[in-house]
Amino acid sequence: MTHEPGPLSDDVLDRVACASLVDAMGRTHGHRAHILSLVSPAPRRLFGPVATVAYLPYRDDVPHADFGDLFTQAMVGRAAGTVLVLSSGGYPDASHGGGTKLSRLENTGAAGVLTDGRLRDFDQLADYGFATWCAGEATMAGGGTAMPFAANVAVEVGGVSVFPGDYLYADASGAVVIPNGSLERVVDEALKVEAEDAGFAQEIAAEDGTSAPEP
Numbered sequence: 001m002t003h004e005p006g007p008l009s010d011d012v013l014d015r016v017a018c019a020s021l022v023d024a025m026g027r028t029h030g031h032r033a034h035i036l037s038l039v040s041p042a043p044r045r046l047f048g049p050v051a052t053v054a055y056l057p058y059r060d061d062v063p064h065a066d067f068g069d070l071f072t073q074a075m076v077g078r079a080a081g082t083v084l085v086l087s088s089g090g091y092p093d094a095s096h097g098g099g100t101k102l103s104r105l106e107n108t109g110a111a112g113v114l115t116d117g118r119l120r121d122f123d124q125l126a127d128y129g130f131a132t133w134c135a136g137e138a139t140m141a142g143g144g145t146a147m148p149f150a151a152n153v154a155v156e157v158g159g160v161s162v163f164p165g166d167y168l169y170a171d172a173s174g175a176v177v178i179p180n181g182s183l184e185r186v187v188d189e190a191l192k193v194e195a196e197d198a199g200f201a202q203e204i205a206a207e208d209g210t211s212a213p214e215p
Contacts, residue, residue, distance in 0.1 A: 008187060013047060016190040018173045020197070024189035028182055035158035035175040038114070038133040041122035046131035046170040048083040048111035049180070050162060051075055055089030055096060055117070056149040065148050067097070071104050073151035074164075080109030083168045086148075087155035088117035092135045094142030099124025106130060114170055116158040117146065133170045 018034075025033040051074040053067070075082060084105060086096050097113075099121030105113055105128070112131030118138035119125065125132045152164045160177050162168070167178040178186050 008047070008183075012187065012191070013045070013169075015194060016169075016187065017194075018169060018171045018176055020190040020193040021169055021176045021178065021186060022174075023193045024186045025176060025178060027189050028186050029179070032160055033177050035114075035116065035160055035170075035177070037135065037158070038116075038170065038175060039136055040131065040133050040172075041137070042126035042132070043172050044131045046083060046112040046114065046133060046168065046175075048081045048168065049078070050085050050164055050166045050168050050177075051078055051082050052085045052087070052152055052155045052162060052164050053148055054087050054150045054153050054155045055091075055146045057090050058143070058145055058147045065150070067101055067148045068104070070148050070151040075104075075108055075110070081111045082108075083111050084113045085155060085157055085162050085168065086113065086115035086117060087157050087162075088115060088135070089146035089149075091142065091146045092117050093138075094118060094145040095120045095138035095140060096134075096142060096146060098141075099128075102132075103128070112170075114157070114168060114175060117142070131170070133175060 022034045053070050053074055074084065094117055096115050096117035097119050102113055102125065110130050114133045116135055118136045119134045120138050122137045154161060154163045162177050165180045167180060167183050169176050
């Protein structure tokens with residue numbers, strides 16, 4: 001897996017946040033793009049192009065896909081810095097992986113993993129170099145509840161449609177999914193949002209500093 005230069009520098013990413021990117025998506029597109037209620041064993045920013053693995057409710061009468069095989073299919077040919085997105089398959093409280101299974105991300109230089117399901121082994125995941133965001137920690141394996149089924153297909157995560165090749169940004173406030181073709185436009189708009197907010201803050205500070213006390 002090769003390293004390719006990302007479309008955004010760290011300097012630009014440092015100047016935007018999830019909230020401003022969500023506002024920018026609202027100005028640019030008309031669909032829901034934000035994902036809420038995520039937690040992390042070691043909160044850090046996550047950004048990169050998306051690869052997906054879709055989960056479905058478990059069935060015992062169909063051939064079972066191996067997560068390792070689907071991971072390889074999802075990540076083959078992708079640059080380091082890819083974000084692996086796992087759909088919950090309708091079971092957000094079930095485990096969709098753990099520290100051992102997800103060590104593959106460390107080996108391939110992925111930026112991180114995001115799922116609206118739960119993950120196990122938070123202590124182990126916190127020690128990896130990639131970012132992890134999910135619905136919470138699980139203790140029981142979830143293989144009998146939800147099963148990995150397909151790689152690099154459109155998935156639904158937290159009420160948002162996510163397609164392979166989209167860009168995903170996540171921080172402690174939530175996540176936002178940005179269509180590939182709109183990335184630069186959305187980021188430019190997010191920088192405007194940040195500048196507008198800074199201007200409003202200065203206006204409020206000036207008002208507070210010059211307002212006369214009530215008699």
